[in-house]
Structures are given as C-alpha cells and as structure tokens.
Amino acid sequence: MSPADVAAPARAAEDARYAPRRGALGRLLRSELRLVLGRRRNVVLLVGLALVPVLLGLVLFLTRDTALAGQGPPFVTSVTSNGLFLVVASLFLCLPFLLPLTIGIASGDAVAGEAAAGTLRYLLVVPVGRTRLLLVKACAALAFAAAAVLAIAVVGLVAGAVLFGLGDLTLLSGDTIPLSAGVLRVAGVVAYVGLSMTGLVAVGLFFSTLTEVPVGAMAATVVVAVVSSVLGQLPQLEVIHPYLLTTHWFDFAEMLRIRPDGGVLAEGLAVQAAWVAVFGSLAWARFTTADVSS
Amino acid sequence: MTRTHEPPQPAAAEAVPGAPAAVATRGLTKRFATGQVAVDGLDLHVPRGAVFGFLGPNGSGKTTTIRMLLGLVRPTAGTVHLLGEPMPDAAARVLPRVGALVEGPAFHPYLSGRANLGRVDAADATTDPRTRARRVEEALERVGLRAAGDKRYRQYSLGMKQRLGLAAALLRPRDLLVLDEPTNGLDPQGTREVRHLVRELADGGATVLVSSHLLAEIEQVCTHVGIMGRGRLLLQGPRAELTARRGVHAVVRTTPAHVEAGLAELRRLGLPDARADARAPGPADEPTLVAGLPDDAPPPQEVAAALVRAGVDLVAFDVRRPSLEEVFVELTGEGFDVAR
Ligand SMILES: Nc1ncnc2c1ncn2[C@@H]1O[C@H](COP(=O)(O)OP(=O)(O)O)[C@@H](O)[C@H]1O
Ligand SMILES: [Mg+2]
Numbered sequence: 001m002s003p004a005d006v007a008a009p010a011r012a013a014e015d016a017r018y019a020p021r022r023g024a025l026g027r028l029l030r031s032e033l034r035l036v037l038g039r040r041r042n043v044v045l046l047v048g049l050a051l052v053p054v055l056l057g058l059v060l061f062l063t064r065d066t067a068l069a070g071q072g073p074p075f076v077t078s079v080t081s082n083g084l085f086l087v088v089a090s091l092f093l094c095l096p097f098l099l100p101l102t103i104g105i106a107s108g109d110a111v112a113g114e115a116a117a118g119t120l121r122y123l124l125v126v127p128v129g130r131t132r133l134l135l136v137k138a139c140a141a142l143a144f145a146a147a148a149v150l151a152i153a154v155v156g157l158v159a160g161a162v163l164f165g166l167g168d169l170t171l172l173s174g175d176t177i178p179l180s181a182g183v184l185r186v187a188g189v190v191a192y193v194g195l196s197m198t199g200l201v202a203v204g205l206f207f208s209t210l211t212e213v214p215v216g217a218m219a220a221t222v223v224v225a226v227v228s229s230v231l232g233q234l235p236q237l238e239v240i241h242p243y244l245l246t247t248h249w250f251d252f253a254e255m256l257r258i259r260p261d262g263g264v265l266a267e268g269l270a271v272q273a274a275w276v277a278v279f280g281s282l283a284w285a286r287f288t289t290a291d292v293s294s
Numbered sequence: 295m296t297r298t299h300e301p302p303q304p305a306a307a308e309a310v311p312g313a314p315a316a317v318a319t320r321g322l323t324k325r326f327a328t329g330q331v332a333v334d335g336l337d338l339h340v341p342r343g344a345v346f347g348f349l350g351p352n353g354s355g356k357t358t359t360i361r362m363l364l365g366l367v368r369p370t371a372g373t374v375h376l377l378g379e380p381m382p383d384a385a386a387r388v389l390p391r392v393g394a395l396v397e398g399p400a401f402h403p404y405l406s407g408r409a410n411l412g413r414v415d416a417a418d419a420t421t422d423p424r425t426r427a428r429r430v431e432e433a434l435e436r437v438g439l440r441a442a443g444d445k446r447y448r449q450y451s452l453g454m455k456q457r458l459g460l461a462a463a464l465l466r467p468r469d470l471l472v473l474d475e476p477t478n479g480l481d482p483q484g485t486r487e488v489r490h491l492v493r494e495l496a497d498g499g500a501t502v503l504v505s506s507h508l509l510a511e512i513e514q515v516c517t518h519v520g521i522m523g524r525g526r527l528l529l530q531g532p533r534a535e536l537t538a539r540r541g542v543h544a545v546v547r548t549t550p551a552h553v554e555a556g557l558a559e560l561r562r563l564g565l566p567d568a569r570a571d572a573r574a575p576g577p578a579d580e581p582t583l584v585a586g587l588p589d590d591a592p593p594p595q596e597v598a599a600a601l602v603r604a605g606v607d608l609v610a611f612d613v614r615r616p617s618l619e620e621v622f623v624e625l626t627g628e629g630f631d632v633a634r
Pocket of ligand 2: 356397474475
C-alpha cells in the first residue's frame with residue numbers, strides 16, 4: 001500500500017470528526033432561548049408586563065360600583081362587563097411604550113450584549129457562522145417579543161376570568177358573538193400585536209450589530225418606536241404615515257369588528273414585513289463583515 | 295532563525311516534516327479605521343508540533359494578529375493559512391480543530407462555569423451532545439476548576455476566569471491552540487500550571503501558539519519564538535538557534551590586581567572586545583571581565599586554562615548565552631515592557 005492509501009481512511013475519519021452534526025442549529029437555538037428567557041433581567045421585564053393586566057383588573061374591579069366606573073380609553077370601559085376585554089385593554093395600554101421598551105431592551109442586547117461581554121468572539125471562533133449566529137439571535141429576540149405579548153395576554157385572560165368572568169363578546173359594532181368565537185377574535189388580536197413587533201425587533205437587531213454598548217442599542221431602538229409614533233401624529237407628514245413602524249399597530253381593533261377588513265390587517269403586516277426585510281438585511285450586511293475587536 | 299526580510303525557510307524549522315505549517319501568514323497587515331497600522335506585513339510561520347512563543351510588548355500587535363488568524367478581524371492585506379487551509383474561507387472546517395483564548399476569557403457572568411462550558415459546546419456544530427457532560431467535566435478537571443464548577447462566573451477570581459477560558463479551549467482534542475496571554479492574572483503557581491499544561495498539550499501532538507508580553511513567563515516552554523515590535527515581526531525561529539548563535543560571552547571574575555593581565559590574555563586569545571564590566575553584579579574586589587566568543591574563538595575550556603597558565607587569578611569562569619530579553623533589547627534598542 002502506498003502512503004496515500006494508508007492516509008485516506010485516516011483523513012476520512014478526521015473529516016467525519018469535524019463534520020457538522022444533525023440538529024446542531026436546534027441545539028444552539030435551545031441554548032440561546034434558555035439564556036434569553038432564563039436571564040433574570042428579562043424575567044423581571046416579563047413579570048412587569050404581566051402585572052399590567054393584574055393591576056388594571058384590580059383597579060377596575062375595585063371601582064366598578066363607584067362613580068368612576070365606565071370611564072377611560074376604549075376597551076377599558078368594556079372590561080367589567082366581560083373579562084375577555086382585559087386582554088385587549090392591557091395590550092392597548094402597553095402598546096405605546098411598555099411593549100416597545102421591553103422589546104427594545106431584549107433585541108438591542110442581542111448582539112451588542114455578547115460583544116460587550118466578550119463572548120461574541122468566543123462564539124465566532126467555536127466556530128458559529130456569522131449568518132447562523134445572527135439567525136439564532138433573531139429567533140431568540142422574536143421569541144422574547146412573543147413571550148412579552150403572551151405574558152400580557154395569558155395573565156390578562158386569567159385575571160379577567162377571575163375578576164369579571166368570561167361571556168359572549170360584544171363587538172365594536174354592538175353585535176354579540178358567542179364566547180368561543182370571541183376567544184378566537186381575541187387570539188387574533190394577540191397574534192396581530194405580536195407580529196406588529198417584528199419590525200421593531202429587526203431594528204433592534206440592526207442597532208445591536210452597530211455597537212459594543214448594549215444600552216446604546218436598546219435606547220436607539222426605543223427612540224425609533226417613540227419617534228415613529230410622534231411623527232404619526234403630525235398631519236403635515238401624512239404622506240409617510242402609511243410606512244411608519246407604529247402607524248398600524250392599533251389596527252388590531254379590526255379583529256373586533258363584525259366583519260374584519262382583511263386588507264387593513266394585511267397592510268399592517270406588510271409594513272412590518274418591509275421593516276423586517278430592510279433592517280434584517282442591514283443587520284446581516286453589517287454583522288457578516290464587521291471586525292470583532294471587542 | 296529567519297529574519298523576516300530574508301526569504302522564509304520553512305523546511306529548516308519544520309518540527310513535523312511534511313505537514314503543512316500550523317500557522318502561515320503572508321504579508322498580513324491591519325490598518326484600523328483610526329489609521330493606525332497595528333500589524334505590518336507579517337510573514338508568520340509556526341511549524342506543526344511547535345510551541346511557538348509569540349512575544350512582544352503591550353501594543354505591539356499580538357492580539358490583532360491573533361484576531362486575524364481566527365477570522366475575527368479582516369486583514370487589510372495579506373493571507374492566513376491555519377493547518378494548511380485558508381482563513382477565513384475555511385473557518386467552518388478549520389476552527390473546530392483550533393482551541394483559542396483571545397485577549398482574556400469572556401463568559402456570561404450570571405451562569406456557572408459549568409453552564410458556560412455547556413453553552414460553548416452547544417454552539418459547536420461538530421461535537422457530540424451525548425458526550426458533552428463528560429467532556430465538560432474533563433475540561434474542568436484539567437484546569438483544576440471541578441470544585442468551583444457550579445459557582446457563577448462573576449464570583450470567579452481573575453485566575454479562575456483564566457482557567458475557565460483554558461477549559462473552553464480544551465473541550466475537545468485540538469490540533470492547534472492559540473493562547474493569547476494565558477498567564478495574565480495568574481499567580482506564580484498558576485503560571486507554572488499553565489506552562490505545564492502547554493507542555494502537556496505539545497506532548498500530545500498539538501501545536502501551541504502562546505502570546506505574552508512577559509517573556510520570562512513562557513520562554514522556557516517554547517521550542518520556537520517570534521518577536522513582535524511596533525506591529526512588525528522582528529525575528530522568528532527555533533529558540534535554541536536564537537540564543538545560541540547570537541553573542542555568547544565568556545564571563546571571568548578575577549581580582550583587582552589582575553584585571554589588566556586578564557584583559558591582555560583574552561585579547562591574545564583572539565577575543566578583541568574583552569572589557570571590564572563595571573556594572574556586573576558581585577563584590578567590588580572581584581571585578582568582572584566580559585568577552586564575546588565568536589565562532590572562531592578557542593572553546594571556553596581552553597580560554598579558562600590559558601588564563602590560569604598566564605597566572606591570572608580566576609575566581610569564577612562562566613559562559614553566558616544571552617536571554618531572549620537581551621536578544622530583544624539588542625534587536626529593538628528598547629526594553630521589553632515598554633508600552634507603545
Ligand atoms: N479596534 C481597534 N481600533 C483601533 N486601534 C486598535 C484596535 N485594536 C487594537 N488597536 C491598536 O493596535 C495596536 C496593537 O494592539 P494589540 O494587537 O492589542 O497589541 P498587543 O496584543 O500586542 O498588546 C495598539 O496600539 C492598539 O491600540
Ligand atoms: Mg494583547
């Protein structure tokens with residue numbers, strides 16, 4: 001046998017030892033989810049969000065027989081008659097600031113947090129490919145956004161059921177639909193609100209690839225959400241309103257009409273998809289070429 | 295020994311003949327956005343099986359070079375081959391065979407040492423998850439962290455953090471270890487342990503590239519040395535050659551009355567630069583004479599015998615090879631520990 005013949009099986013064994021194994025992406029993703037959802041700061045944020053429906057429910061419960069009852073923004077006034085509305089009212093109250101704040105913190109931290117800790121360089125030399133790492137970071141940030149929305153929804157549902165009971169749902173038009181259909185409508189609201197957060201997650205991920213200072217990325221992400229809703233209130237800028245990140249967030253109300261307008265919902269989701277595409281690409285372009293000198 | 299401006303002579307330095315170099319760079323250069331050229335035209339050659347001491351003062355470009363080797367930083371110019379494969383293109387294939395410690399350890403502070411290693415291993419697409427727990431324990435054992443494995447990383451001392459960094463590099467067998475300042479923050483005992491570990495890894499057949507700004511800490515374990523200064527590779531080659539060929543000196547201690555006779559005899563023997571060394575340590579009534587021993591000089595034992603025959607008082611006689619530090623000072627004209 002020539003030396004080459006001897007070397008060939010050894011090299012094949014060698015190649016196998018360093019070949020990627022099945023399920024590797026799933027393992028990394030699970031590890032990432034455990035890290036993000038197990039992190040104390042993030043748990044505190046989720047608990048904070050979950051307290052909103054509890055507090056709102058208690059306030060409405062304690063004032064229900066006083067002169068103050070029935071006052072307040074839309075949806076809130078309906079809670080005492082049907083606990084299901086506590087879910088919608090809580091999301092309505094969290095949407096302008098608390099939800100973007102929470103999601104800005106988690107997504108802005110995604111890459112910048114690892115860079116600041118120095119763990120980013122060690123993930124890259126493991127090696128984890130940069131595209132794969134960004135994908136996993138995006139999935140984890142989206143999972144956190146989903147957890148944030150679900151924390152409000154689930155706790156809202158339970159608190160609403162306990163405090164006010166659940167019943168047939170009276171829609172915005174005044175029509176009433178049975179409880180089972182009502183639950184589906186509210187689930188639709190939750191899903192729409194969750195999907196409405198995807199654009200913000202992408203923005204946060206992009207900022208996160210720009211800096212080694214996580215607080216900077218978090219703040220910038222929240223500022224984008226706030227500025228977007230400010231711009232959305234200036235009639236002079238009406239021409240750009242349809243494309244703003246936040247304009248369609250409250251269109252979830254469409255789900256509570258007797259005949260939801262699919263076009264309105266689709267437009268809101270399309271705008272989110274566009275933000276995801278643009279900022280996802282920017283994040284990818286930046287992250288796959290940047291020097292990691294943290 | 296290869297001065298970098300001469301053509302490289304890899305074959306001469308090959309510790310494992312035939313195998314491609316563990317690390318080979320060509321004209322490797324990094325100019326940062328600030329305009330600073332941190333690494334300038336490096337032709338680094340680390341033969342397989344070597345323990346390569348990558349030495350240089352703080353700020354001389356060691357870490358930046360290592361970042362480019364590992365694909366973390368994109369070179370402005372030049373190429374990198376690790377274990378015969380081009381970086382960063384072959385990163386997915388090569389890096390599983392490379393264990394690295396880059397500019398200090400870094401882990402998640404709120405996770406335990408054990409959980410941190412688990413996370414690093416979970417990120418590796420090429421390891422077997424069924425053997426993870428065992429490999430994590432072995433790595434902890436190897437660096438002496440087994441008992442502290444469940445402590446949170448933030449509670450670790452600097453030395454324990456450094457050990458955990460080494461453990462992460464050792465989660466699986468490696469062909470190449472790149473260790474950037476592995477002794478930083480360790481006490482003398484810890485430094486000895488790292489040296490021992492490096493020797494053990496090399497005995498197991500791995501190539502080790504170990505950087506340090508403290509030459510004395512790793513000098514003794516290196517088979518090869520590369521010396522950086524201001525972003526350039528000033529010198530590289532087998533350590534023994536670096537210190538053997540360069541400035542071997544005879545050191546003679548005598549009595550004050552015999553200084554002149556001693557110098558005269560040394561010069562007569564063909565050591566023209568013989569001189570009294572006033573700064574040499576030792577009592578004042580035992581002055582020290584120093585003379586370079588060029589290749590054509592008589593062997594040291596004959597020099598000693600000739601001095602005795604000439605009636606020169608010989609209190610002590612020694613042959614001194616320069617330390618790497620002296621080689622460095624000679625090369626750069628600056629001390630080793632100066633910051634840039
Ligand atoms: N990201 C960076 N941007 C600009 N300059 C840098 C960067 N990283 C390192 N440098 C500079 O490059 C030089 C070499 O640094 P480094 O490679 O860390 O040296 P060493 O590891 O030998 O101490 C230093 O002067 C340092 O200030
Ligand atoms: Mg350094």
